[in-house]
Amino acid sequence: MGIKGLLQWVKKEHPDVIKAFSKRWADPKFHGKRVAIDATLLTNRFHFASRGGPLEGYGEVIGWYNLISEMKAYGVIPVAIWDQRGVREWKSAEARRRLTIRAAHLARRNHEFTRSARVHLLREAISDFFHLPSEEQDAVRAHWQATKFTFVTTGRKDALDGDRIPAGGPLTPPESSGTEKIEREALEGLQGDQEEKLKDLQSGNRVLTAEENEQMKQKTTAEKIASSLTERDTISINRITSTIDTFSYLVQAYRDAYRPPLPSSKSKPSPSLPGLDPSQDLTPLEEELKHWTTANRQELGLDEWKKRVEKLDEKLEDLVPLENFTETRRQLDLTREEGEIINLVLSPPTPSDHYPTPPPSSPFQIASEPSPSSNALIRLRALIATLPSVLSIYQRALDIPSPADHLNCQHLLHLLRVPILHASIPFEAEGLASSLCLSGLADYVGTEDSDVLGYSAKLLRNVSSSRKPLEVVDGEEVRQAVGLEKDEWVDWMVLLGTDASNNIPKIGPVNSLRFVKEYHSIENILGAKPKLVDKLNMLHPEGAPKGVEEWMKGVDAGRKLFKELPPTPTVAEWEELWTGAGMVEETDDKVVQQWLEEKFGAKLVEMEDADLYKLEGNESEVGGEDESQNEDENETDVEKI
DSSP states (O other): OOSTTHHHHHHHHOGGGEEEETTGGGSGGGTTOEEEEEHHHHHHHHHHHHTTSTTTTTHHHHHHHHHHHHHHHTTOEEEEEEEOSSOOGGGHHHHHHHHHHHHHHHHHHHHHHHHHHHHHHHHHHHHHHHTSOHHHHHHHHHHHHHHGGGOOOOOOBOOGGGOBOOTTOSOOOOSSTTHHHHHHHHHHHHHHHHHHHHHHHHHTSSOOOHHHHHHHTSOOHHHHHHHHHHTSOHHHHHHHHHHHHHHHHHHHHHHHHOOOOOSSTTOOOOSSOTTSOTTSOOHHHHHHHHOOOHHHHHHHHHHHHHHHHHHHHHHHHHHSOGGGOOOOHHHHHHHHHHHHHHHHHHSOOOSSSSOSSOOOOOTTOOTTOSSOOSOHHHHHHHHHHHHHHHHHHHHHHHOOOOHHHHHHHHHHHHHTTOOEEEEOTTOOHHHHHHHHHHTTSOSEEESSOTHHHHTTOEEEEOTTOTTSOEEEEEHHHHHHHHTOOHHHHHHHHHHHOOSSOOOOTTOOHHHHHHHHHHHSSHHHHHHHOHHHHHHHHTTSTTOTTHHHHHHHHHHHHHHHHHHSOOOOOOHHHHHHHHHSTTTTSOOOHHHHHHHHHHHHOOOOOOGGGOOTTTTTTSTTTSOOOOOOOOSOGGGGTTTTO
16 A cells, blocks of 8 residues: 555655656666565556456566566666565554455445346346337336336435436435335325315316316326226236336346445545454455465466455455445446436337436447437447446456466566565565665665655656656655654654554644644654544544554554664675576576467567567556546555455
């Protein structure tokens, strides 16, 4: 996750400390420099970028090959650092957050599976409906108008984006279990009103208005249904009742699948897992999800490995009530359109060729249909055509690289003569890379993780994105620009929120920086701001003082994270890393080519003809919101899973 909101704040308040290099590795500034790369994160990014494309299954290997080839071509020296497998206790809060995100992806993926099955049945039902004689269609529509198939519709104001739900749809869940009784009473009340009016007129108590005169020329809706059914032959009645049963089932399924929208477009999901004991340690489950031992992977094979991951997801589903999820804006667009299509089919035809209430614009409208068609089947086909793209968002978010993927990348780097280190527990790759940088063994930390700035090291961004300039942000330069002492700087990082610590709700970079400058430490801030203490205590089910006590555990972990640097290799170890077995030899392109071809069926091409980053384009689509949130901020947060 990095430090929450730090880079955005730096871009806004101190843009001059961000140095961009449009020539990327070709810039003379990087020649002869050593870049310590967060290899765990970068492998994951390459993996996510290749999903759904021609390189799926080995895109991370090709991504690494292209990156290292380009760096070496310009005299840049890479060193790769992977996280050691195991539980990092200080990341328990982050593990909880990541599993919350994964649970949301699971629920939304399953939601799209259900939607796909439902709308395909709806397509068949609509096709059959339009093959009925017009009088039978009218009978079905009359039943719909009278009962809405026992469902409540509303013209309420939808809080999301201020869009109005069109009259009569989409169909929303009932407010209570007494919906059928309410609608039956409403129908009986309608009939009772008609009878009272008739009695008044027969007694001469009043004269018909023009509107009432027109209404009296027609039978009540309920009477129409009853009389039309009795006058039809058995076959016709069976067709009508069968159609009503089919649509009733589909409308029921639609209502069951409906999820209320978020209160506002800027709302974010709760960082906790609903229905789960907040004291439960989920770090082992996350580690189990992230890694399998080499022996197990070799014995099981990839297919069996995937089955084991599915079983882990089943464990997660048992822990988290997935029915509590909400739809993303894209999903809500689909839900609205589905409800409008149902209403379009079952509502009486209008004189206009177009549906009277156009649906909200959708980012998934196909190019050949710039505006929704009044033809329900055309609109439904357009809806169905968008489903795979929405489903793929959540499938990609759940598709984590396997240990075999990481080992393949490590083997390639060995062939390319790139030194590899592993960050031992409790440290992580970006921490060890920062320590190398601060000790002078490396010049930059290649990652997107802003934790590097918390260490006051030099962050090198956009390493995996060839179409973006490389960006250097010096953490020490940012600290000096902000005007904080080192301990104050660390406390500000902790207040912003890190992998080890949570921020104080609704206290962003501006206020937290002001507090640190005024009070100099987190303890002093809490002593001077009792309202913040109350806010923290409210986060814990037991209230005071548990809330502050638990939060301060995160503070201690965050301080330790940035103050206790990972140990760097000794001089002898560092020398061995660069001059050990095979490292001083030139890269043998033939050996690399043979391995790529035998392992993946991939062939090298000449550098001048190669697109070094053919993978680029998808790496930020998932989350990383969400999606996840932007679409859903969560959807980017799968990168380190």
